[in-house]
Amino acid sequence: MIQKPSIPKGTRDFSPIEMARRNYIFDTIKRNFKLFGYKQIETPATENLSTLMGKYGEEGDKLLFKIQNSGDFLKSCSDEDLAERNLVKLTNKMCEKGLRYDLTVPFARYVVQHRNDLTMPFKRYQIQPVWRADRPQKGRYREFYQCDADVVGSDSLLNEVELLSLIDKVFCELKINVAVKINNRKILQGIAEVIGEADKIIDITVAIDKIDKIGLENVNAELRDKGLSEEAISALRPILELSGDNDAKLATMQEILKSSEVGMKGIEEMRTVMGGIDALGHTAKMEIDISLARGLNYYTGTIIEVKALDVQIGSITGGGRYDNLTGVFGMSGLSGVGISFGADRIYDVLCQLDLFPKDLDQTVKILFINFGEKEAMQSMKYVKAMREAGIAAQVCPDNSKIKKQMSMADSDHVPYVAFVGESELDKDCIVIKDMASGEQKSYTLAEAIELCK
Amino acid sequence: MIQKPSIPKGTRDFSPIEMARRNYIFDTIKRNFKLFGYKQIETPATENLSTLMGKYGEEGDKLLFKIQNSGDFLKSCSDEDLAERNLVKLTNKMCEKGLRYDLTVPFARYVVQHRNDLTMPFKRYQIQPVWRADRPQKGRYREFYQCDADVVGSDSLLNEVELLSLIDKVFCELKINVAVKINNRKILQGIAEVIGEADKIIDITVAIDKIDKIGLENVNAELRDKGLSEEAISALRPILELSGDNDAKLATMQEILKSSEVGMKGIEEMRTVMGGIDALGHTAKMEIDISLARGLNYYTGTIIEVKALDVQIGSITGGGRYDNLTGVFGMSGLSGVGISFGADRIYDVLCQLDLFPKDLDQTVKILFINFGEKEAMQSMKYVKAMREAGIAAQVCPDNSKIKKQMSMADSDHVPYVAFVGESELDKDCIVIKDMASGEQKSYTLAEAIELCK
16 A cells, blocks of 8 residues: 655656746746747647657657547457557557647647637747657656747748847846857758758758867768768868858858859848847847758758857757648648747756856745744734735744744745744734844834835 | 647647636736745656556546556557456556646655655645546536645644635635635534434535525435434534524534534634634635535545635635645655635636736737838837837737738737837837827837836
């Protein structure tokens, strides 16, 4: 009967201090999503497997958590089916639902399902957990939150500029120094075109990414291994050696890509986006990075990735423009652009750099020690008035030893401890100890409220 | 390939306006949980089935959503197991995890698992979805949020008083007129004792509950059917006819229960709790209701239920004191008291009484019409300054027909629409239309910020 309790591997409990820190991140992101006009939606944790399957590749299908049908889950399985032990086939018969794997597919499903109620462009944000049956390891969980903002139904590059401005504001408020890397899928396509290797985009971007680490000769050797021609390798050289500021990079690229229509379109888009964000002004470093290729098959225009500058960690936010979000659900031609904040990695960055506000571990501003029935009741009245003034306050519920009650104040990092004993009861006053300075003074209720505000 | 998208039955998408309304409820509850010193925790959506099974009765086990093991889920199933088609046995072998059914069992598991890190009393709140494979019907969903606050590790009745005060404050802020019904399990136990029918508590409370609807004679007939003796029925009569205010009820009950030790303890507890909340003061009606028996097997002291007065709807909040929360996980003697706000029902009440604040459907305070590249860029700069001043603002991303852009303002219930055309560009000013009055005037940026604040 008695069990040693535990939770499924790859999942986490969040303690009060962890919740306070997570809320600090989520609240900052959410406040800015709202300031920028994004509207919140929520979708169910479970989706029909027909909605989820085939959207994340064969590997992704395996990483979906599937929910057994309730009641007789073997109803559709014949004896032959069972004897055959074909896992994919049996899962299809035993499970109709799965846990969502990301927020993008549910969003696409939402847009199609509710298209008659939506005014385009539709700016939505969504902050909810997702589940993946990945092998758990450090920093990788089976349940984690995604924080996505997307605008669909608008091709305007002002949307990209606005998302960059949003990223800038969020990390500015979180006090994290970041570099925002920006690329454009059309530029990558243009490069592949001009060197005559349209099917090798990924190999090329991997090579561009490695140049600083392993040098030109080694990169070229790798490209040869991948089957690139000598002409292509020498045509790629100016791109591998691309340097200077954003303007210099753009000028070089423009020269290289001049024969590629799609490449020139990419340059033009990049100029508009960079021009826009520079005109608005920004705190974060915004830099063109031709090696950036995240989700290449998905993004069709601007690609964005954010890296923290003072911590060795992967991308902490990413996004880009995509065409045809909803085509798979029968609604074509809907393009959009979006970003996703990586809350868990942002949490790690804030921890490592000790950037969380110091008062997040405070539960209440003031704790009243319990000296017995009458005193506690009077304290409850004070506390009620304080709460009405917006001050988090509480009375120790038990008249236990003062030392034990004071330990509650310590463990909750309470800045003020209040004492209402017999003599305070008579004088209708509150003795308050400032826990930081150790100073102790008598206050009226009104003064105490002022103090705690 | 093309699918008509839908979501699993009993689940819901929440649109922006529904989210704004839901957030209004959650934020009100959450703000008060914090003011009262409750600390937030979160637990994973999935728990080990060993944690969940057997905690909600046999019926409850069937209502758990079970997650198929990833990889070879048939690994532990022999051919004989499969041929036998024993659903319970096969589920145990195919599924290790399930979705949480409520927040109480995960909380109990949390307390035991983290007991070395917790200072008692521990006041926690938790607002998360739960899942039940119930047959969906009006107002009953397979995924819904629970909003729970509990304090464990303290026997003090001040906790009950505080929870009543919390309920009072929350519904006062939501502007819902409520009656808070209060009972005590020990009083019910005392009644059963004094009439000599200790095993018939449930039948007795059902009878008390029906007296207003069907009258004394019919209630007595039902009690006879249930096998109560004539002596018991006549001993119960003064309880069935209990009337008057709380003090009158308490006086009558005290007389009736004087021979029952546990009954008298219940009366004493009730006096302390009612005395406490009356001394603090309250807006909601607080009334002793001897027929209240919710979760009888679970609660051991005070029982609380909240009903909306102006709408025909069931209980919108409930709770009570329990012993031995964590016994099933090997940690005994931990008592606590808690309440759970029914967010979905509160939503329905606020809808029916039209009590949601009117501005919840506003996405942004001000929308800038897009008159072309240069004008839009200038508008983006104004919008950036407004956002920095905490005002939600946006520019229409596309330079589409004014009529189409104005329809965006309408559908988002934007109170101010801004026009920055060529002449405003020259004069560095903003023409703003007040959508309620139709009035249109020219403003500087600073004036516009003042207006929108």
